[in-house]
Amino acid sequence: MLFDREFLIDRIEGLEPIIENCFLEQRRWYLLFQMVFEHEGKFYSSIYRTPATEIQENEPYQEHLTEIECPEVFPVQETITVYKTKTEG
Numbered sequence: 001m002l003f004d005r006e007f008l009i010d011r012i013e014g015l016e017p018i019i020e021n022c023f024l025e026q027r028r029w030y031l032l033f034q035m036v037f038e039h040e041g042k043f044y045s046s047i048y049r050t051p052a053t054e055i056q057e058n059e060p061y062q063e064h065l066t067e068i069e070c071p072e073v074f075p076v077q078e079t080i081t082v083y084k085t086k087t088e089g
Helices: 005-012
Strands: 002-004 020-026 030-039 042-051 067-069
Touching: 002 005, 005 030, 005 042, 005 067
Parallel strands: none
Antiparallel strands: 002 067, 020 030, 030 042
């Protein structure tokens, strides 16, 4: 589904709620994040970038003029295995 650039930036800046915001990776000049947000009862995902330092001029979605394609996503519960020492567990 297509979303307006400002609609998504409002969520990144905390003006509107999001479900999840996950760090993906660091590049030389910027950081990549993936956010999940709800719109009209459905969940959508969007990958965006932020500057890696305060002197970088990257903005989220700067390469897009007005609309960004965000795929619909679905919540799935997963079981994970973690390892602890005897004193931790």
